[in-house]
Amino acid sequence: MAPVTTEAIAVSNLSKSYATRDGGVTALDRTTFDVPEGEFVAVVGPSGCGKSTLLKILAGILPASAGEARLRGTLIDGPRRDIGVVFQSPVLFPWRTVLDNVLLPVDVQRLDRGRYARVGLDLLSLVGLRGFDHRYPWELSGGMQQRVAITRALVHDPAMLLMDEPFGALDAMTREHMNLELQRIWLERRKTVLFITHSIPEAVFLGDRVLVMTPRPGRLLDDVRVGLPRPRSLDVMNTPEFGRHVHHIRALFNVKGGVDS
Structure with missing residues (x-):
């Protein structure tokens, strides 16, 4: 114990x-x-x-x-x-949308994507990225990319x-x-x-x-x-x-x- x-x-x-x-x-x-x-x-x-x-x-x-x-x-x-981790580089996959990058740990762990997609959208709003869920990393500034990385680290609470x-x-x-x-x-x-x-x-x-x-x-x-x-x-x-x-x-x-x- x-x-x-x-x-x-x-x-x-x-x-x-x-x-x-x-x-x-x-x-x-x-x-x-x-x-x-x-x-x-x-x-x-x-x-x-x-x-x-x-x-x-x-x-x-x-x-x-x-x-x-x-x-x-x-x-x-x-x-x-x-445990959530955020590194100096955001490490976002360029072929995945913002929301898909946020949900990467959910996909890897085969969790309920529907449930966590709602969580991810709420977190994107929290970090000031409401409406950016279908954008791609190359469309974002460095600061915005790092906010995506923070959201990804928080998505599984x-x-x-x-x-x-x-x-x-x-x-x-x-x-x-x-x-x-x-x-x-x-x-x-x-x-x-x-x-x-x-x-x-x-x-x-x-x-x-x-x-x-x-x-x-x-x-x-x-x-x-x-x-x-x-x-x-x-x-x-x-x-x-x-x-x-x-x-x-x-x-x-x-x-x-x-x-x-």
Whole structure:
């Protein structure tokens, strides 16, 4: 029987090492943290610190070398229907319509397409894409394509949403807009979110907490509770409290290693 837990995500002494020609490389080292149900947690750290490795382990697509990760008390030991993932690239199939791309996991898992088509249409409305269900990916902007990817990750009502630098390829203005959109969607759905980013301001803007990781081997350096009221407008970035959080995290990397400011 799975242990009773109030945490959506429980990560305990998680480590991951890779074999190379020159010997072993440790990407993630004894990382431990919990995420309560419905919390939005951002993760920042320098390139190669194990952020994406952590996400892949939580997604069940990469095994840990040591330690464990649990979702709602059950061990994550492979891909699961109650985990949604959004990557930096939307990975949309050009020959499938927007709605068909949203329903891809439904088709793969042979679920009731009629039922989930209604869910997909409701979610497309939620992300501002009402009326785009019969369009094709090549007819959409980069930001719109990423909204389709977010919708696809939500269509089967996952317990946890994992996001690996989903706005990293977008221009600055589109990225700011998508941060506002993601916050709005999260406030509507209150999913448990783990959001990987290189941007300290983005992490502080979106997160209830910001987990700060060291350079490789990735360890948890700090767990910063943001506490800014929601909903947050872009103007919050001009406030002293926002600036203090950004400065604190940036100061950590002045000692431990660089990260985007």
